[in-house]
Amino acid sequence: MVGGNPVSASALLRKLARKYKKTAPNFARAIVDVLRAGPVRAATPTVATSQPLDSETRLPLIREEHPVVLVNEPILDGAVESVLRQIVDEHRSRQRLLEAGLAPTRTALLVGAPGVGKTLAARWIARELDLPLLVLDLSSVMSSFLGRTGVNVRRVLDYARSVPAVLLLDELDAVAKRRDDTTEIGELKRLVTVLLQEIDSWPDGALLLAATNHADLLDPAVWRRFDIVLDFPMPDHRAMEAGVKAFLDEPEADGDVVALIARLYDGENLSRLERDVFRARRAATMSGTSSVDALVNMAKDRFARLPTSVRGPAAARLLETTDLSQRAVHELTGVSRDTLRKYSASTSGGTDAK
Template sequence: MRVEDPVVLVNELILPPSVEESLHQLVAEHRDAGKLLDAGLAPTRTALFVGLPGVGKTLAARWVASELNQPLIVLDLASVMSSFLGRTGANVRRVLDYARSSRAVLLLDELDAVAKRRDDTTEIGELKRLVTVLLQEIDSWPEGSLLLAATNHGDLLDPAVWRRFEVVLDFPLPDVEALKTGIRSLLGGSEVDGAFADFLARMYQGETLSFVEREVLRARRISTMNGSDLSEVLLGTARERFRRLPANERGPMAARMLKESPLSQRSVSEITGVSRDTLRKYLSLEGLGEASA
C-alpha cells in the first residue's frame, strides 16, 4: 500500500473530452453529494480505468483525489500477487478496511494481475480466495467513498469483475492534438516554437504521453548538460525516429507535414532527409497543393 498525502500533480491532465467529462462528473457527484441524496441517489462508488500503460490512468486517479482534497491510497495488485500469494486474502482485506475507514480515494492498480494468474494451477485455490475477497469488497464499498481500479489488459478481466464497476472509462492513446498540448507543456518557456512542437507530435504518433515525456526530459537534460540548443537535440531525436520509418512512408508523411505545418520546404527537407523535389512530387500526387519554399 502506498499513501499519497497530499497528492501532488507534476503533469497536466491531458485526456479526450469524453474521458475528462466523466472524471469531472465523478468529482462533482462527490463534492455535491447532497443534491443526489435529496433525489434518493448516491454518488458513484466504483470506477474502472482501462488502457495501455502510460495513457494517464494513475494521473487521472491522482487528479480526482486532488480535486476532492483527499489522500490517494494505491494498492498495487501485481505486487500483492507476487508477495502474498500462499497466504489468505486477509492481507488485502486489511488494506481495503483501512481505505474504507479513511476519507480517501482508493486505487486498485493493475487489476489484471488477478485475471492473468488464474491459470496458475499451483496456486489456483489462493487465487480464487483473493478474487473472492476483491469482488466482495467492491460490491460492499460504502456510499460516499470512491474506489478506482486500473487495468492495462481489460481483455483479461473476468466478466464478473466488469459487472462490479458502476463506471468504466477507456483511456485511448493520445491523438496528435493531445500530443501537441503535452509537448508544449513539457517544453514550458523554451524557445522551441509551435511549428516544431507540431512536427514532434506527428513523429510521436502512436506513443503515450508518458513515453513522450521521457524523451523530452531526456533532451532537456542533454541540452542543459552540454550547453546545446534544445531544438537541435529534439531535432536529432525526431530525425532518428523519422528515418526509421519505411522508405515508402517517409515521402508522403514529410509532404503532409509540410502542408499541415508552417515549416518551409527547406526546413522539412533538412529535418526529414526527404529532398525538396520528392516533397513536391508527393504534394502533387496526394493533391496537397503547393507549400512555401
Template sequence: MKSEWVVQLARLALAGRRQDILMYIRKLERLLHKEDPAASAKLVELLRESPSQSMPLRSASVAAVPVDADSRLNLLRQEWPVMLDSVPTWSEAIRTPLEQVVAERRRADELREIGVAPTRSMLFTGAPGVGKTLAARWLAQQLGWPLLTLDLSAVMSSYLGKTGTNVRHVLDYAKGVQSVLLLDELDAIAKRRDDMGEIGELKRLVTVLLQEIDDWPQTGLLLAATNHPDLLDPAVWRRFDAVVEFPLPDDAVVAQLLRRLLGEELATDDALLAVLIAMMRGQSHAVITRDLMRARRTALVNGQRVEEALMGMVRERVGELRLEQRRKVGLALVQMGLSQRQVHEWTGMSRDTLRKVQRKGAVKS
C-alpha cells in the same frame, strides 16, 4: 492556489508533523521553481539546513498502514498531500467523467437527499503511460484526500492464501479511511474465473474482490487500473459505477501536451510542432514527456538550442517509424523548410516519393 498551500502548511505545522512539513515544502519548491525562482531558492536553502529524517510520510487520517506479516513491509503506498506539477492534458472523453466525480462529491449531501449515492468506484483501462495513475492522483488532489495505492501484481504470492489475507487487510483498512484507493494492475488478481489454469483460491479471491467493490462505502473512492482489460473477469466490468478508457493521445492532445512542455517560445513554432506531432503519433503521454525532457537536458549539456536537440532526436529516430508515419514526418519536414535532399537523408524516402507526398498533402489542404 497559494491560499490552499498556506492552509495546508499551517495544518501540518499545528499537528506537529515535521516530516510531512518537509515533504510539503519540497513539493512547493518544485511548483515555485518557474513562478518565483527567488522563493524557490530560499526553500531549497531551508531544506538543506533541515535535512529529512528517515521516517515515513504520515497523516493524521492515514496511520497504521497494514503490513505483510512476514516481511513487515507496507502493503500500500500512500501519498498525502497530493500535489501535481501541472494541469493534466486529457481529451474531453477522459476529463468529463473525472470532473463529474469531483462535482458529485462536492454535492454529496444533495445527492443523498434524493436517495442517490455519489460515484464510489471507477475502472481505468488503457496502455501503460496514458495517464491512469495520474488521473487517480488528480482525483485525490481535487477531493483533498490521501491517495492509497495497492499494486496487486506486487502482492501476488506463491502462497495464495497469504495474498488473499494481505488484500483483505488492505481493503478493510481503506474502507475505514476517507481516501482514494487505487488498485493497480487489477488483471493480476481479477482474472476470468473460467480460466482453467487458475486454482480455486484465486477464484475465491476474485469473488471477494467483487463483493468489496459492490459494498464500497460512500465515504471513499475505489479506483482500479489495468493495462490488459481482456484478461478481466466479465463480472468485474459491471461492478464499477463508471469505466473510463484511456486511449493513446490523438493529435490534438499531443499538441496540447507539446505546447505545455516546450514553453512559451517554442510552443508558437507551428512548423516544429507539426514535425513533432507527426513524429510522436501513437506514443503515450509518458513517452512523449520523457523524450521532451531528455531533449531539454541534451540541449543544456551540449550548449544547444532546444529545437536543435529536438530535431536531432527526430533525425535519429525517424528511420524506425512505419512507412506511412515516416511519410507524414517527411512532409512536415519539407513544410518546415528542409530540402528534399535533407529529408531523403533523414527518412530514406526517395525524392520522387517526397514529391508525391507533397502533392497529396497539398490536395488535402
C-alpha cells in the same frame, strides 16, 4: 514542506525555481539551495499507524500519498476529462445527491494502454478532492505475497473503507494474467471472489478506482461491476502538442515547431514524450543550447528508428498535415521522396509535390 511524495515535491520545487528565476531571482536561488541541500522529504511520516501490513513480512501493502502534488496537470481527451470532472463534482456535492436519493459514483475502472495517464488521473481525482490516495499495486502484491493475496487484499480494502481516502487498485490485470497457472487457480478464484464482494459492497460516499491495460483479460464479472468503465485513448495530435508545451515549460515556444515535434511523436504515449523532453532539457542545459533544438533532434532519432512499415506512412502524414515541403520531410525523417510519394498517393489518392 510539501509532504507525501518526495519525487513530485522536488519536481515542483524545480519548476518553481525555474518560474521565478527572472522575476524573483533571490527566491529562485533559495529554492535551488533547498534542493541542493538534499532530497526533499515529507516533514512528517505519512504512514498511518494502522496502515495494513503483510502478516508475515510486516511490509506495507499500500502506498499512501497525501497531499497529492502534481507537477503537470493531466492532458486528457475531452470526454475522459468530463467524466473525471463529474466524478469529482459528485463527491463534492455528495449531500445534494444523497438528498435526491442518489449516491456519488462509488467505483470506476480506468482502462487504457501503458503511459496514457490512468494512474495520473487517479492522483488528480484525489488531489481535487483533497483526500489521500491509497494505492494497492496488485502486480507487486500478487508476486510477493502469493498465497496470502486474498487475505491481504481484504485487509487493504477494510482499511481503505475506514478512512476518508480514494483507493486505487492499480494493475488490476495482474489478477487475470495469472489465471493460466494451474497451481494458483484456487488462490485466484478466492481473490476474484474477494474483489467482487468488495466492489459490490463498497460504501456510498467512498471512491474505489481501478486501473488496467487490458479490460478484456479481466473476468467480465469483475469489470461489469464497476459503476463507470472509462477508456483512455492514446493521445491525439492536440494532446501531444499540449504535452510538448507543458513538458518543455516554454509557453513561448514556436507553434510550428511544437506542432512538428508532436507529429514526430505520433502514435506514442505522453509518458514517453515526457521522458524525452526532460532528457532534451537536461542535454540543452548541459551544453548551453536550446531545448527545442535538442528535442527536435531527439524526435528525429526516434523517428529514424521506427520500423520502415510505420515510418513511411507516418512521414507521408507529416507531409499532408504540415506546411513542410517534400524535401524538408525527407531531411527530417530520412524517408526517401519516392517512398513519400508512394504513401501519399496511397492515402490521399495522389498528392502533388510541394
